[in-house]
Amino acid sequence: xxxxxxxxxxxxxxxxxxRGLERASPTADLKLTVSADPADILDADRIVLPGxxxxxxxxxxxxxxxxxxxxxxxxxxxxxxxFLGICVGMQLLADWGEEHGxxxxxxxxxxxxxxxxxxxxxLPHMGWNDVSSxxxxxxxxxxxxxxxxxSFAFDGADEHVIAEATYGETFPAVVAKDNVAGAQFxxxxxxxxxxxxxxxxxxxxx
Numbered sequence: 001x002x003x004x005x006x007x008x009x010x011x012x013x014x015x016x017x018x019r020g021l022e023r024a025s026p027t028a029d030l031k032l033t034v035s036a037d038p039a040d041i042l043d044a045d046r047i048v049l050p051g052x053x054x055x056x057x058x059x060x061x062x063x064x065x066x067x068x069x070x071x072x073x074x075x076x077x078x079x080x081x082x083f084l085g086i087c088v089g090m091q092l093l094a095d096w097g098e099e100h101g102x103x104x105x106x107x108x109x110x111x112x113x114x115x116x117x118x119x120x121x122x123l124p125h126m127g128w129n130d131v132s133s134x135x136x137x138x139x140x141x142x143x144x145x146x147x148x149x150x151s152f153a154f155d156g157a158d159e160h161v162i163a164e165a166t167y168g169e170t171f172p173a174v175v176a177k178d179n180v181a182g183a184q185f186x187x188x189x190x191x192x193x194x195x196x197x198x199x200x201x202x203x204x205x206x
């Protein structure tokens with residue numbers, strides 16, 4: 001039985017993410033736990049970190065939960081659990097986020113999160129955009145459209161960027177390093193492409 005922990009740290013679209021994972025599950029016996037309890041994180045087969053809002057407030061919310069950051073690092077680095085960050089959850093994988101003066105990330109994928117320039121286009125970047133795969137990675141479906149809502153983007157993680165999108169500028173849409181991955185888009189709101197992405201994550205064996 002797949003055992004997934006969706007981390008609840010007060011900064012994610014939990015209901016939508018949970019429904020997306022349930023719809024994407026290739027089996028009917030998915031065990032989905034929504035929790036910030038370190039024991040639940042360490043017990044899970046795979047872990048999802050959602051995120052909506054500002055990097056700084058999400059970072060603060062995550063670190064305000066006792067033992068949560070330590071559990072994430074143990075699950076990822078020591079136990080090798082597949083880990084997925086969504087939207088700001090992807091950005092939190094970075095070393096540092098520059099929003100609101102700067103905040104430390106989880107330091108799981110090297111890079112910084114910087115404000116988009118987008119060549120004069122309106123920000124936040126909100127809506128559907130093509131996602132182009134850069135490599136044959138087991139997480140990635142065939143190229144398709146995904147739904148984005150963001151004003152900041154991952155920067156400096158070139159060797160770990162496996163898919164990209166363009167909105168005035170080209171930016172990472174998906175990053176991955178070992179058993180850790182992040183999607184800048186919202187797969188739970190991205191129709192068939194998003195469902196295929198989540199299904200791939202539930203079956204991913206890094």
